[in-house]
Each structure stands twice: as structure tokens, then as C-alpha cells.
Amino acid sequence: MSSPEKRRVAIIGGGAAGFFSAITAAEADPDSQVTIYERGKQLLSKVKISGGGRCNVTHSCFDPAELSKRYPRGSRELRGAFHRFQPQDTIAWFAQRGVTLKTEADGRMFPDTDSSQTIIDCFLKAARTAGVIVRTGTGLNDLTRLEEDTFQLTLSDETTAIADKVCITSGSLKASPITRSIESLGHTIEPLVPSLFSFNIKDSRIEGLAGLSVQNASVKTIPKSPAQVGPVLITHRGLSGPAILRLSAWEARKFEQNSYHLEISINWLGNTSQNQLRDQFASQRSASGKSLVKTRTPEGIPRRLWESLLQAAEIPPDTQWSQLPKDRETGLVNQLTDSRFKVQGKTTNKDEFVTCGGVKLKEIDFRTMESKKVPGLYFAGECLDIDGITGGFNFQAAWTGGHIAGLAMTSD
Incomplete structure (x- = not known):
């Protein structure tokens, strides 16, 4: 790490996986400088409209083997990951922050307020309390690995930034400007097609x-x-x-x-x-x-x-x-x-738009969500070739990946 004082962690994308990884990292290591870079003006936009505005947070399936069967792509990799962070942990995470989830007859889980704003407010408060820096209207245009094991971020506002750890949580890579950067770093993008x-x-x-x-x-x-x-x-x-x-x-x-x-x-x-x-x-x-x-x-x-x-x-x-x-x-x-x-x-489907395809799963270490090709580069959420069926499963994959990545980026 180039700076002994502060570890610089860059989170690319202010969505579900982005906030979860950022909050996890900042809480695990308060000395780290964790920054979320979000290209759009609105944060957590998918959380906002999920479940008809109620936010289908997760699903009451607590057996990792059974839970992993809900993913057309990523089932094998997530099975191990769910042993580390699964819906029971999600429920506890929100409960610790004052948000109670309720279970409906089909197993879907929502905040008891039936409002996605409850989840958004929880994330914004947790991020603020943990000292996470949030930059909206600032996307990543290019990512370069420097010789001293750091990364240079070329941002959409024509500025640059240096980071020791980078986690890509940009959501679907369909029409994303960072696809070229990911491929230039040696990663393979599985074909991107609609799901759900x-x-x-x-x-x-x-x-x-x-x-x-x-x-x-x-x-x-x-x-x-x-x-x-x-x-x-x-x-x-x-x-x-x-x-x-x-x-x-x-x-x-x-x-x-x-x-x-x-x-x-x-x-x-x-x-x-x-x-x-x-x-x-x-x-x-x-x-x-x-x-x-x-x-x-x-x-x-x-x-x-x-x-x-x-x-x-x-x-x-x-x-x-x-x-x-x-x-x-x-x-x-x-x-x-x-x-x-x-x-x-x-x-x-307006509430559940998901993309099949993304970064090839064999190129990711699911014990840490770190790239096997580029040390210090992590991935979580829909940018990976992971997608679940409807019912809260896509968000659970985001929480799980974000949690594992957040801890791994601040563990050394």
C-alpha cells in the first residue's frame, strides 16, 4: 500500500452492492478513506423502484445450498459465499440499524414500512456515520493499474484519483463505459443479455x-x-x-x-x-x-x-x-x-430489470471477491455474471458480495 496513513478504497457505483461494500469497508477499518463514485445524480436508484417501491430486500431461504439454486448463473460460486453472509445475516444487519424486515407468504422480505425509502435512508445514514465519501455525477471512465500497486481512476468530470483498492459495483455492464477498462486489465466479459x-x-x-x-x-x-x-x-x-x-x-x-x-x-x-x-x-x-x-x-x-x-x-x-x-x-x-x-x-419488467452476463466468474476469488488477474481489484453485484430469479435473490447476491469484498479490502 502506497500510503501508510490511510488506505484509499474506491467503490465504483452507488447502488446496492456499492453501498454495502463501502459501509462494510468503512466500518471494518475506520482509518480507511472509502469513496463511492456514482455516475448518475441519484443514488440507489434500483433499490428505490424494487418491489413496486417497497424494496424486496431478500428472501427467507436460510439454507445456502437451497438458496444458491435460485441463481441461473452463479449458483456454484454463491453457495460457498452464502456460508459467509446469507439472508439471516442481512436481516440482522438491518435490525442492528433499526430496520425490521417482514416475511410475506411467498418468502419475499420487505421493510415493515413497505417503503424502499426506509432502506435508502438506512444506507445513507450508515454511510455517513461510517465516514464514507459519496460523489455523485462522477463516473469512472478509465482504470489503470500503476506500478506501485495502486490504481489511477480517470473520472467523468475530467479529474483523476488514486486508490489502493478498487471495487467495481457498477451494476449491469450493458452500455457501460468501463467495460473496455475491465477487459484491458485482462478480464473476460460474458455476453450481456436481458433476464427477468x-x-x-x-x-x-x-x-x-x-x-x-x-x-x-x-x-x-x-x-x-x-x-x-x-x-x-x-x-x-x-x-x-x-x-x-x-x-x-x-x-x-x-x-x-x-x-x-x-x-x-x-x-x-x-x-x-x-x-x-x-x-x-x-x-x-x-x-x-x-x-x-x-x-x-x-x-x-x-x-x-x-x-x-x-x-x-x-x-x-x-x-x-x-x-x-x-x-x-x-x-x-x-x-x-x-x-x-x-x-x-x-x-x-419495470421493477426487476436484470442483465445476464458480466465478468467471468472463474476469474474471481469468491472467498474475497478479488480478481484473480489483478490484485487489489474487486467485484460485487450485477457486473458479475450472476443473476437470480425474482424474489429478493439479486439483492441478496449484492449484499453478500459487497460484504465479502468490503471486509477483504480492509483486512490487511
Whole structure:
């Protein structure tokens, strides 16, 4: 270290991972000079809009092995990292600073105020108390490693700064001006493509049904992909909801390679098989054969969607269960358990915009978040090739990476 008096730590990006790493470093070593450089005028902008303005801080999954399964990219690397800092630690971290988190039925965790401003205020206060310097409107244009094991930062305001440790926490590297600097230092950037997006679909079966949702549907891509189960929401543009967003995350590269034109299959009844459904229909015929098919709406299916699927199966409104022809029953079974839709583009989810891709994970030591190629250079957050499904998992990866990096930068 060039300066024995003060260790100079530069954090590039004033978002979730940036603030967490800065606060951790400053609290671990009060003698260090920790500075956050944020290109924009607004700090913690993604925190602000997360969860519809409520901020989905983390998720109540406390087993590192199980937690790591929520990450399409980064699962193996995060498993070890979560043994060092996981959602239980996140809950304790905020509690120590006066912020209580609450758990919803699906495991998502929010501040009990239901306001992201609570989280922002907590970070700003903790940073101020720890002596973190925050410079907004000052981005990093270029990063150079100097011979004396320090870094020169060329900043967007045409000034320069020297740092002993640098942590890149810039969020997505898509269209980022520092990508070239990262690559010039020897790092590989995995291709950057969107993750967590809704599907644009034009189909008569869902036309006019915007706002309806099915809470326990199963969706997968054709010809083959693991199914994602959860709520599916019909929108003006097509389909969204947690199950759709999760599928978009796991199949992000497949969608990009196919220019977001793929076929998907939806089982509106979740995990109900075709044989199970046929048995249910047989019981219905036996119990009340003279009742109309349209009056027996399956559990969890909105009535208007049920009527639309009946129409797609070419079943007239006055059809009784006892009169339902075999071929029409087969058509209805397919509409319920294997509805095929052609995706014709994507719409980025406003609350959960995430990028798949980033700095190659094999080039990072996840025990410290330090570069294996450039000593003194660290990474945390979405600039890495890490992304999670919706539900608080992306923020947890940011907290974990930021915590590990913050401690490592001030440990010697």
C-alpha cells in the first residue's frame, strides 16, 4: 500500500452492492478513506423502484445450498459465499440499524414500512456515520493499474484519483463505459443479455383478459426446458408474473439466441397431469352429467379464462358433461395442461430489470471477491455474471458480495 496513513478504497457505483461494500469497508477499518463514485445524480436508484417501491430486500431461504439454486448463473460460486453472509445475516444487519424486515407468504422480505425509502435512508445514514465519501455525477471512465500497486481512476468530470483498492459495483455492464477498462486489465466479459422479462404474445385466448392471473401455473419453453411453477399474469402485451419471469431468467440465453421468438407451454393447473385431469372429468360426468361444462370452472382458473379455453377447444356453451365428445375433451385437456403460445418479443419488467452476463466468474476469488488477474481489484453485484430469479435473490447476491469484498479490502 502506497500510503501508510490511510488506505484509499474506491467503490465504483452507488447502488446496492456499492453501498454495502463501502459501509462494510468503512466500518471494518475506520482509518480507511472509502469513496463511492456514482455516475448518475441519484443514488440507489434500483433499490428505490424494487418491489413496486417497497424494496424486496431478500428472501427467507436460510439454507445456502437451497438458496444458491435460485441463481441461473452463479449458483456454484454463491453457495460457498452464502456460508459467509446469507439472508439471516442481512436481516440482522438491518435490525442492528433499526430496520425490521417482514416475511410475506411467498418468502419475499420487505421493510415493515413497505417503503424502499426506509432502506435508502438506512444506507445513507450508515454511510455517513461510517465516514464514507459519496460523489455523485462522477463516473469512472478509465482504470489503470500503476506500478506501485495502486490504481489511477480517470473520472467523468475530467479529474483523476488514486486508490489502493478498487471495487467495481457498477451494476449491469450493458452500455457501460468501463467495460473496455475491465477487459484491458485482462478480464473476460460474458455476453450481456436481458433476464427477468415479460413475454409479448398476441393470442385470441388471452385477448381482452388483461389483469387476470392464475396463481399456480406451470410454464416451460418448447421443445424442452425445466418447468417454472407459480403465478402467471395476463397483460395487455401478453404474459408476465413470477413464473414467466423465472422462465425468462433460466432461459435468458435461449430467448436471446432466438430473437425472443419461442414457443412456450402452459399448464394452467400447475402440476396436474393429463391423466389426472381426465379422471376428474370422468368423475364430473358420473356425478353431474347433465350440468353444463362451462359452469364447472376448475379451481384457480378465472371464469373468463375458462370460457376462453372452452371456446378454443370448440366446446359450445350449452354442452353438458354427459354430451362432451371425446375429441372435444382431448382438446380441453390440452388447452388446460399444454396451452401453446408463441412468444413474439419481450417487455422488460419495470421493477426487476436484470442483465445476464458480466465478468467471468472463474476469474474471481469468491472467498474475497478479488480478481484473480489483478490484485487489489474487486467485484460485487450485477457486473458479475450472476443473476437470480425474482424474489429478493439479486439483492441478496449484492449484499453478500459487497460484504465479502468490503471486509477483504480492509483486512490487511
